[in-house]
Amino acid sequence: MEKTLDTKYTYTEKKDTRSGFGDGFLEVGRKNPNVVGLCADLIGSLKMGAFQKEFPDRFFQIGIAEANMMGIAAGLTIGGKIPFTGTFANFSTGRVYDQIRQSIAYSDKNVKICASHAGLTLGEDGATHQILEDVGMMKMLPHMTVINPCDYNQTKAATIAIADHEGPVYLRFGRPSWPIFTPVDQKFEIGKAWKMIEGTDVSIFATGHLVWEAVVAEAMLREEGISAEVINIHTIKPLDTEAILASVAKTGCAVSAEEHQLNGGLGDSIAQTLSRNQPAPLEMIGVDDSFGESGTPTDLLEKYGLNAENIVKAVKKAIARK
Amino acid sequence: MEKHSIAHLEDICSQVRRDIVRMVHGVQSGHPGASLGCTEFFVSLYFHQLNHNSDFNMDGTGEDIFFLSNGHISPVWYSVLARSGYFDPKELTTFRKINSRIQGHPATEENLPGIRIASGSLGQGLSVAIGAALAKRLNNDKGTVYALMGDGEQQEGQVWEAAMAAPHHKVDNLIATIDVNRQQIDGPTDLIMNLLDLKAKWEAFGWEVIETKKGNNITDVIAGLEKAKSLLGKGKPVLNLLHTEMGYGIDFMVGTHKWHGIAPSDEQLATALNQLEETLGDY
Structure with a gap:
C-alpha cells in the first residue's frame, strides 16, 4: 500500500x-x-x-x-x-x-x-x-x-x-x-490547520498519530477513485474552524480520526463546529466509551478501530450519507 | 517601607476586623472566623515585614511576595491589601458581588492588584510559593517568598509533597506559616482528622520550624516573622507555626468553628462593631 x-x-x-x-x-x-x-x-x-x-x-x-x-x-x-x-x-x-x-x-x-x-x-x-x-x-x-x-x-x-x-x-x-513524514523545516503555527492533501469527496480531519493513518487511508481511497482531503489538526484548541468549514463546504462530508475517546475529543469539537455552522455528515474514528488494554500499538489500533482501514470504511459511510 | 508603631498596627487591626465583618455581613456570605484570627498576621506582614510595592507587578521583581493558600480567608487579605494601598478600600463594598474584582476566593482573572494566583481549592499554595522562590533564586532576586496555609489544610496530600520538595531543593528564601487555630468546618481538627505534632512532622521533613505562641499579639507575631527571616539563607525553608484563635476580636465569634463560613445578622454586626474601634474610617 x-x-x-x-x-x-x-x-x-x-x-x-x-x-x-x-x-x-x-x-x-x-x-x-x-x-x-x-x-x-x-x-x-x-x-x-x-x-x-x-x-x-x-x-x-x-x-x-x-x-x-x-x-x-x-x-x-x-x-x-x-x-x-x-x-x-x-x-x-x-x-x-x-x-x-x-x-x-x-x-x-x-x-x-x-x-x-x-x-x-x-x-x-x-x-x-x-x-x-x-x-x-x-x-x-x-x-x-x-x-x-x-x-x-x-x-x-x-x-x-x-x-x-x-x-x-x-x-x-x-x-x-x-x-516521520512531515518536513524537518516546517513552520508550526498554533491554531492553524494544515491541509496536507487536497481532495474533493470527503474531508479527513486527523490529529496525532492518526494523521499518518489518514495519509495511508487517502492512498487507499485514491486507488478506488475516491478523492479525500487530509487535514492535520495539530491544534485541537483553539480549533481552526475556518479551515474545517471551508473544506467541508467543498467536500460535503467529514471523518475525524484521533487516538482518544469519541466523547470529548477532536471529533466532538468538529461535530460542534459543523452542527452550529453548516451541518454535514460526520463519521468519527476514536475509542467508543471503553478503556484500552495491553498489547502492541499496532494490534491495539486495529482492535479498537483506529487504523487506516477503519478510516477508509468511515469515509465510505460519510460519503453515502451525503 | 515605613515602619509603624505597635499601637498604630493595633489600630489598623481594629479597622481590618471592622472591614471583615462588614464585608461578610454585606453579602451574607464569606469566611469571617479565620480572617479575624489571622488579622494580626496580615497586618504585621503588609505594614511591617514585607518589602513590597503597592504599585503592583505580577512578577514582584526585587520584592517580597506573599501567597495565600487557604483562599477562603480572603476578607482579611482584601482589607489589608486595600488598607496598604493596592486599591481603594471603597471597592471592598463589591466583595462577592457580580461584576466585581473582589471574588469570593482570591483570583487573578479580574486583575485585582496584589493577587498572583487563584486559591480556594486547598493544598496548592505552598507548591506555588516554592516555584516562585525558585524563580527568585534563578533570577538572583533577593526577595523573600511568604505563604500562609490553614491547619485543617494540612490534611491535603499535596502539602506534604511540597513539604518534601522544598528542603530537597534547598529553598531557603521561603517562609511558610500555618494558622494553627485547631478548628475546621466540621469541628475541632483533633476530632475531624488529628494533626498530632505539626512541629515534629515539619522538622522531620527537613524544615526549620519556629512557633509563634501568641498569634493574636502584634509584638509576638512580628517577633516570629523576624525570627523566621533571620533563619533564611541557610539551606533550609522556614516554617512558622502561628497559634491563633478563630474569630479573635469579637466575643461571640472567638474560639469556635461555628463562624468559619457564616455571616453575622444585622444585630450581630452591630454588637461586633461596638467591640471594634473605627480607626481609619469605614469604607
Missing part, C-alpha cells in the same frame, strides 16, 4: 514523538534562558535528559509528586520563567486536574504541560496508563491551548513554538516509533 502514498509524505525513518519533544526542548532551552524543566521521575521516558545535563540549574526533579510539580510550575512563571512539565499524559491531566484548573488555567499561567505516552499506542502497560480522556479534560479549561502533533518533526517544531506562546499549553505526544 505504501507504494501508492502521496509522494510528499513517504518516509524513510521512524522515531517516537517524545524524542521530538526532547530534542525540541533542548533547542528551545538553548534559545531562551527563561525556559525551565520539571519532571516527576520520568526523565528518561520524557527524553528530558539532554536538557537536564546542559542546564542543571534550570531543571527540577520533583519526584513522584505530580500535583506539587504543577504548583511549582505555576509559581515559576511568577518571575518570568517558562516551565515545561514532563510526565505521562495520564499523570499530566486526570491526576492533577484540580491543580491545573486553579493554579494554571484559571490563573492563566505560562506553563507548558508536556505529556507523553498518550493514548492506546502506549501499548503493553495497559489501560491504567493509556489515557484517552486527556484532550477532553484539557480542552474544557478556559485559557488552555491543546496541541497533539503527528510525528517527530512536528512534535519538535511544536515544542519550540509553544515557548513563544504566552499562556498555558497542553502538548500531547507518545511512545511508539512512528513514521
Whole structure:
C-alpha cells in the first residue's frame, strides 16, 4: 500500500514523538534562558535528559509528586520563567486536574504541560496508563491551548513554538516509533490547520498519530477513485474552524480520526463546529466509551478501530450519507 | 517601607476586623472566623515585614511576595491589601458581588492588584510559593517568598509533597506559616482528622520550624516573622507555626468553628462593631 502514498509524505525513518519533544526542548532551552524543566521521575521516558545535563540549574526533579510539580510550575512563571512539565499524559491531566484548573488555567499561567505516552499506542502497560480522556479534560479549561502533533518533526517544531506562546499549553505526544513524514523545516503555527492533501469527496480531519493513518487511508481511497482531503489538526484548541468549514463546504462530508475517546475529543469539537455552522455528515474514528488494554500499538489500533482501514470504511459511510 | 508603631498596627487591626465583618455581613456570605484570627498576621506582614510595592507587578521583581493558600480567608487579605494601598478600600463594598474584582476566593482573572494566583481549592499554595522562590533564586532576586496555609489544610496530600520538595531543593528564601487555630468546618481538627505534632512532622521533613505562641499579639507575631527571616539563607525553608484563635476580636465569634463560613445578622454586626474601634474610617 505504501507504494501508492502521496509522494510528499513517504518516509524513510521512524522515531517516537517524545524524542521530538526532547530534542525540541533542548533547542528551545538553548534559545531562551527563561525556559525551565520539571519532571516527576520520568526523565528518561520524557527524553528530558539532554536538557537536564546542559542546564542543571534550570531543571527540577520533583519526584513522584505530580500535583506539587504543577504548583511549582505555576509559581515559576511568577518571575518570568517558562516551565515545561514532563510526565505521562495520564499523570499530566486526570491526576492533577484540580491543580491545573486553579493554579494554571484559571490563573492563566505560562506553563507548558508536556505529556507523553498518550493514548492506546502506549501499548503493553495497559489501560491504567493509556489515557484517552486527556484532550477532553484539557480542552474544557478556559485559557488552555491543546496541541497533539503527528510525528517527530512536528512534535519538535511544536515544542519550540509553544515557548513563544504566552499562556498555558497542553502538548500531547507518545511512545511508539512512528513514521516521520512531515518536513524537518516546517513552520508550526498554533491554531492553524494544515491541509496536507487536497481532495474533493470527503474531508479527513486527523490529529496525532492518526494523521499518518489518514495519509495511508487517502492512498487507499485514491486507488478506488475516491478523492479525500487530509487535514492535520495539530491544534485541537483553539480549533481552526475556518479551515474545517471551508473544506467541508467543498467536500460535503467529514471523518475525524484521533487516538482518544469519541466523547470529548477532536471529533466532538468538529461535530460542534459543523452542527452550529453548516451541518454535514460526520463519521468519527476514536475509542467508543471503553478503556484500552495491553498489547502492541499496532494490534491495539486495529482492535479498537483506529487504523487506516477503519478510516477508509468511515469515509465510505460519510460519503453515502451525503 | 515605613515602619509603624505597635499601637498604630493595633489600630489598623481594629479597622481590618471592622472591614471583615462588614464585608461578610454585606453579602451574607464569606469566611469571617479565620480572617479575624489571622488579622494580626496580615497586618504585621503588609505594614511591617514585607518589602513590597503597592504599585503592583505580577512578577514582584526585587520584592517580597506573599501567597495565600487557604483562599477562603480572603476578607482579611482584601482589607489589608486595600488598607496598604493596592486599591481603594471603597471597592471592598463589591466583595462577592457580580461584576466585581473582589471574588469570593482570591483570583487573578479580574486583575485585582496584589493577587498572583487563584486559591480556594486547598493544598496548592505552598507548591506555588516554592516555584516562585525558585524563580527568585534563578533570577538572583533577593526577595523573600511568604505563604500562609490553614491547619485543617494540612490534611491535603499535596502539602506534604511540597513539604518534601522544598528542603530537597534547598529553598531557603521561603517562609511558610500555618494558622494553627485547631478548628475546621466540621469541628475541632483533633476530632475531624488529628494533626498530632505539626512541629515534629515539619522538622522531620527537613524544615526549620519556629512557633509563634501568641498569634493574636502584634509584638509576638512580628517577633516570629523576624525570627523566621533571620533563619533564611541557610539551606533550609522556614516554617512558622502561628497559634491563633478563630474569630479573635469579637466575643461571640472567638474560639469556635461555628463562624468559619457564616455571616453575622444585622444585630450581630452591630454588637461586633461596638467591640471594634473605627480607626481609619469605614469604607
